[in-house]
Amino acid sequence: MISLVLAMMWSRRGQAVTLVLLAMVSVAAAVAAPAYVEAADRAVAAGQVATALPRERSLVVSKLEDARKTEEGATLSFSNLGPAIVAFPGFTNVYAAEYATLGIEPDPKLRSRFVYRQDVCPHLTMVTGRCLIGEGEVVIGEATAKRRSLAAGDRIELTFAKFSDDPRTPQFIPSGEPRRVTVAGVYRVPRPDEIYWGTHGYFAADPGPRPGEPVFTDFETLNLMDHGATTLSIDSAARPGALDVDKLDDVQAALDGVRKVTIDIGAGVQTDTGIPDLLARIDSGRAAARTIVPVIAVPLVLLSCFVIFLAVGYGADGRRPELAVVALRGTRWWERWWLATGESLLAILLGSLLGCLAGQLLVNLIAAAVFPGSGSAAAWSSLQYAPIAAVAAVLAALLALRRQLLSPVAVLLRRLPTAGRRPPVLDLVAGLLAIVTGVQLQLSGDPTGAGLFAPALILFALALIVARALLPIVTRAAVRWLRRGHLGVALAGLQLSRRTGARTLFAMLVASVAVAAYAASAADVAARDRTVQADLGTGAARILTVADTTPQQLITAVRAADRDGTFAMAVARTPGSGTNELPGLAVDATRLAAVAAWAPGQEPAAEVGKALHPDAPAPVVIRGRDVDVEVTTTGLSDTAPLRLSVTVTSVTGLGSSVVALGQLQPGPYRYGLRVPVCAQRCRVDGLQITTIDGTNSIRGSMTVTSIGSINPVAGAVSATELADPARWRMTEHGKLSAAPDGLRVDLDAPNGLGDGAWIQPVDTPYPLPVAATGGADPESVTGLDGEVLPVTRIAQLDAVPRLGVRAVLSDLEYVDRAATAATRATQPEVWLAPDAPADAVDRLAAQGLVITGDTRASDINDQLREQGPALALWFYVLAGVLSTLLAAGALILAATVDRSRRIEDLSALRAQGLSKQAAGRATLWTYPILALFAVVTGVGIALAGWGITGWTLPLAGLDPPPLPFPGWPRPLVLAGVALLMLVVLAGVALLTGRDLRRRVRAAGVNGGEGR
Known part of the structure; x- marks a missing residue:
């Protein structure tokens, strides 16, 4: 068959x-x-490991130990942590220690990190001199050597330092016997992002600003110097193949073992690792x-x-x-x-x-x-x-x-x-x-x-x-x-x-x-x-995270770095909007179309940008650092003393300031104070009247007859501008009117002034124009000063760049002007267009911005793939x-x-x-x-x-x-x-x-x- x-x-x-x-x-x-x-x-x-941050491929166990004190628990060392660290298959372990020293920088606010890191020499490139050989030697960074005129063979004196506990003197103070050391060489770091360096941030920007360049030495030198609290750490970094899929269970088990050992060592031990996040991903x-x-x-x-x-x-x-x-x-x-x-x-x-x-x-x-x-x-x-x-x-x-x-x-x-x-x-x-x-x-x-x-x-x-x-x-x-x-x-x-x-x-x-x-x-x-x-989720082709700054400083620096407005845009977050609590994004709307990623099918970015930033009156500007306000008061009770303040913001990026001018005096009186941020002109954000003793009922009037600078050369706000009540805004606790010699303010607050009565220049559209997503039609948003700010929706969007389908978009300059008080920018960023020049970061740094992060849309796409x-x-x-x-x-x-x-x-x-x-x-x-x-x-x-x-x-x-x-x-x-x-x-x-x-x-x- x-x-x-x-x-x-x-x-x-x-x-x-x-x-x-x-x-x-x-x-x-x-x-x-x-x-x-x-x-x-x-x-x-393999893909997640390849795109992981160094923190997600390493483990750092650290403890602050003071040789001058008796510590609780065991000392952090290879002897007690070693078995748990070795349990990580395919990981390289590095021992490190550091503390702060004085002696290189003349400013006591600036310390030098004195660092021992095991096998550091193979990871440094010596510009001059040689790397470490014996006790008493150090190597310093190239920028430090140039700034302080140091070279190989020079002798320097270093002293252990600790930060002052007195808030009146925020600086480092010496706390040990000085130690003379020899500069063996000057180094450059070829790969600062190498996983060997762990998560210590050795080369992040230091205060100053100045590049991060630790002073590297050997363990004997660091240990023999008279010192106090020292940060000891053991880094365990994954080698290629250590995080292959068939080894992940062993890595997880080793993490559990490290947690147990660190508990046994005692208090003060910290474990810093992103490996659990990587494993979860x-x-x-x-x-x-x-x-x-x-x-x-x-x-x-x-x-x-x-x-x-x-x-x-x-x-x-x-x-x-x-x-x-x-x-x-x-x-x-x-x-x-x-x-x-x-x-x-x-x-x-x-x-x-x-x-x-x-x-x-x-x-x-x-x-x-x-x-x-x-x-x-x-x-x-x-x-x-x-x-x-x-x-x-x-x-x-x-x-x-x-x-x-x-x-x-x-x-x-x-x-x-x-x-x-x-x-x-x-x-x-x-x-x-x-x-x-x-x-x-x-x-x-x-x-x-x-x-x-x-x-x-x-x-x-x-x-x-x-x-x-x-x-x-x-x-x-x-x-x-x-x-x-x-x-x-x-x-x-x-x-x-x-x-x-x-x-x-x-x-x-x-x-x-x-x-x-x-x-x-x-x-x-x-x-x-x-x-x-x-693209849309990142917001732009490239996002630069900026260190703490004010909105005006951010806008001024970005506009100075990109005068034509073709590749850079200042961006910050705004608080939630009213009852809807939608997240907000404030941008320099004049550059929205040139920089931001935009959802297809919605109103063009150029039109939205114009609607968010319509023409508005110019701000009220003081042209000198000696701020002067002249006020005449009538009808104010002596039993209800009031205080006058003025908030100002530099128009050249020097910062913002709240100027407390003092208690309002009866009759005409001139109030003056020197304000450094106004050295190169500043705008008036608002005048604030507050009670001193919390009195409930406030009635009376005052006439502002002059706002400007004591310096006659600098000039003051014009009388015409000051006497026009349409040029000013007072939303509660009184009303404004024209007076023969200035701006009349009639106070009427039977229940008290609360957070104060504000008189603000009208230098923004009011209500503030915003664009909102979906069916949201907010009537107000929370301003940068935490106060309710009336808004009107000028466009309905499918999505706001970076924030998505539930968000509000506004103009950063107008949101900043509308704020009554000086504020810091929330999550300040600079967004760059795809064709931004290669030296864009350098241009921004030259304007005083400190870049702390750099995210590219192309990198995000690579990670997603x-x-x-x-x-x-x-x-x-x-x-x-x-x-x-x-x-x-x-x-x-x-x-x-x-x-x-x-x-x-x-x-x-x-x-x-x-x-x-x-x-x-x-x-x-x-x-x-x-x-x-x-x-x-x-x-x-x-x-x-x-x-x-x-x-x-x-x-x-x-x-x-x-x-x-x-x-x-x-x-x-x-x-x-x-x-x-x-x-x-x-x-x-x-x-x-x-x-x-x-x-x-x-x-x-x-x-x-x-x-």
């Missing part, structure tokens, strides 16, 4: 080879999913990959079983006469079963063996190409799923052969289809399961559990329903074409509609296209999500390729099986007078038409499936900010996928059609055609 089955396979070797290849691709698809997940696990870990990325990959793997495996079902069913349908003869001769049931199934089962088993190897090797090749060196290791454990895939393929084959095994001889001899007489059980079951899993997915919002199968079942249920509905339409259209005399097209349509497996073939092609289009949709949406998160969701989506590309191969293979097999019957039918029609042209069209266009309908329908079903299930996929990253992420793929991407699949499937169909036409013509010639 085996020899007979082998002979049958040889006689139909084309079908057998095609079935072997289909089985190989099907099992390879099943093996590829778990293999890819294991490879992605390694790639996720790796775990989240792996979990996301294990969620995303199965979403496309399930429909791919289901498609593979569908293709096996179709291929075996088509082949068995072509052998119905043979099986009828076997049944007619009364062959025993197991012989009949073997003859019916053996040919298909042997091909499937052979294909399964090849598929096991092909699936793993395919994933290894992809891993080696996409994430080389991290996910390319062969994970043969994924082959444990190969038997399951092979069994599924065998079951699909047996299901396809059920009719040939159980049908009587009369049914096997029929050539017309009988499937239409049976109820659509498969369609109904698939539809019911699709509804159940789809509802589960909608309720949970997470593609796990039953929801994992929702995308696959929805795609296949829709494909089966469309296939059942389309073929009757093709039949009616074919009959209509036949009546109109279009014989070729009519015969092509009838060949499809009357073929037993035509509906199944069409459903399979539609499902294949749907799987590929769904995969392309996910990949496209994910790529755009990453772009949105990197290394996360689990992005790496998992490469499997979607593989799924699209495999689904296309399965569809093309099934189409070839169907054409091969149909060939003999169609040759017989068309040859008979040619003998009855069918023209060559009509026969040619019937042979050429049958399957191309089917492919065209399948591609169009499949893309539509993919879009429907994506709309129902795509939103549940975590495509935007591990912790995406609230941004307007695109939910739908781009039409051009889907059009490209459709065109590619149409070219492949139609090309295969045309090639098989040409072969069929040639055979039909040969059969016609052999039958006597043309005589």
Whole structure:
């Protein structure tokens, strides 16, 4: 019997080879999913480690110990912490110690960090002199040597220092015997971001400003100097490969061991590490990959079983006469079963063996190409799923052969289809399961559990329903074409509609296209999500974090560094807005369009910037440092003394100040005080009147007759400007009016002044214009001074750069002017455009800004591409390729099986007078038409499936900010996928059609055609 089955396979070797290849691709698809997940696990870990900060790849255990005091607990050293540190596999350990010294810098506010760091010399480049050799030697930084005129061989005297406890003298004071040391050399640090340096911030900017350059020495020198509290630390940094995915459990266990040991050492021990954050991010990325990959793997495996079902069913349908003869001769049931199934089962088993190897090797090749060196290791454990895939393929084959095994001889001899007489059980079951899993997915919002199968079942249920509905339409259209005399097209349509497996073939092609289009949709949406998160989520191409400063200093420095306003913009955060508590972003709106990333489709940034910064009166400016205010008071009670203050801000970036002028005196009186920030002109932010003793009821009046400088050369605010009440604003506790000699203020506060009565210049739009996201329409926001500031919405945005879909955007200059009191900027930043010059940071530093952080949108995009969701989506590309191969293979097999019957039918029609042209069209266009309908329908079903299930996929990253992420793929991407699949499937169909036409013509010639 085996020899007979082998002979049958040889006689139909084309079908057998095609079935072997289909089985190989099907099992390879099943093996590829778990293999890819294991490879992605390694790639996720490697990608996160590669983009991790030094703190996330190292551990620092430190303790402040004072040699002059008896410390509680054990001393921090390798002897007591060593066993726990060594437990970290693949980590390098470095011992360090440091304390502050005086002797190099002349200013006692500036200390020098005196540092011992184990094996420091290989990580320094000596500019002059040499590195450390013996006790009593130090090496200093290049900038320090230049600033203090020091060179190799010089002797310097260092003294241990501690910071003064007296707040009146914020400086370092000597606290030990001086020690003379020799400068052995001057160093430069080639790689300040090297993980060896840990998280100590040795080279961060020091006060001054000056570059961070510790004084390095050996341990004996540091220890023998008379000193007090010393910071001891042990750094453990990961070497390459130490954080591979298969070592993460050991690293976690070692972290737990360090925590236990540090508790035993005693109080004062601090552990600084970002490794737990890194491990959590790796775990989240792996979990996301294990969620995303199965979403496309399930429909791919289901498609593979569908293709096996179709291929075996088509082949068995072509052998119905043979099986009828076997049944007619009364062959025993197991012989009949073997003859019916053996040919298909042997091909499937052979294909399964090849598929096991092909699936793993395919994933290894992809891993080696996409994430080389991290996910390319062969994970043969994924082959444990190969038997399951092979069994599924065998079951699909047996299901396809059920009719040939159980049908009587009369049914096997029929050539017309009988499937239409049976109820659509498969369609109904698939539809019911699709509804159940789809509802589960909608309720949970997470593609796990039953929801994992929702995308696959929805795609296949829709494909089966469309296939059942389309073929009757093709039949009616074919009959209509036949009546109109279009014989070729009519015969092509009838060949499809009357073929037993035509509906199944069409459903399979539609499902294949749907799987590929769904995969392309996910990949496209994910790529755009990453772009949105990197660009709009960052805010600009490059973000520079700035040290503590005032809004006016920030604006002035940025405008000085970028006078044309083409590449830099000052940015700060504002408090929440009113009752909605929306986060706020204040920007130099005149540069918004040139610098900021902007959500597409919303009002252009240039128009929003103009609306946020309309023309406004100029600020009230004092042109001298001796601030002078002249006031005449009338009607104020002596029992309710009041105090007058003025808040000013330098217009040249020198800072802000609250000037307390003193108690208001009866009658005319001049109040003056020297204010250094006004040396180069300053603007008046407001005049404040407060009570001294908390008196409740305040009534009276005062006239401000002069605001300016005592220096007559500098000048004062003009009388016209001062006497115009429209030029000033008082929101509560009184009213303003014009007086012959100035601005009259009538105070009326029966319940007291509270935080004070403010008189502010009108130098901003009022209410302040803001742009808000969504349906938010705030009537007020919290100003920089903490006071309620009325606003009006001038634009509705989809998203504010950096903050997302729930935020308020305002102009930083006007928000600062509207504040009544001098404030510091919250989270000050400078945003840079993509074409910012290379020396932009240097230009900003030259204006006095201290840059403490640098974030680039391109780096964020690189980090997102290394996360689990992005790496998992490469499997979607593989799924699209495999689904296309399965569809093309099934189409070839169907054409091969149909060939003999169609040759017989068309040859008979040619003998009855069918023209060559009509026969040619019937042979050429049958399957191309089917492919065209399948591609169009499949893309539509993919879009429907994506709309129902795509939103549940975590495509935007591990912790995406609230941004307007695109939910739908781009039409051009889907059009490209459709065109590619149409070219492949139609090309295969045309090639098989040409072969069929040639055979039909040969059969016609052999039958006597043309005589």
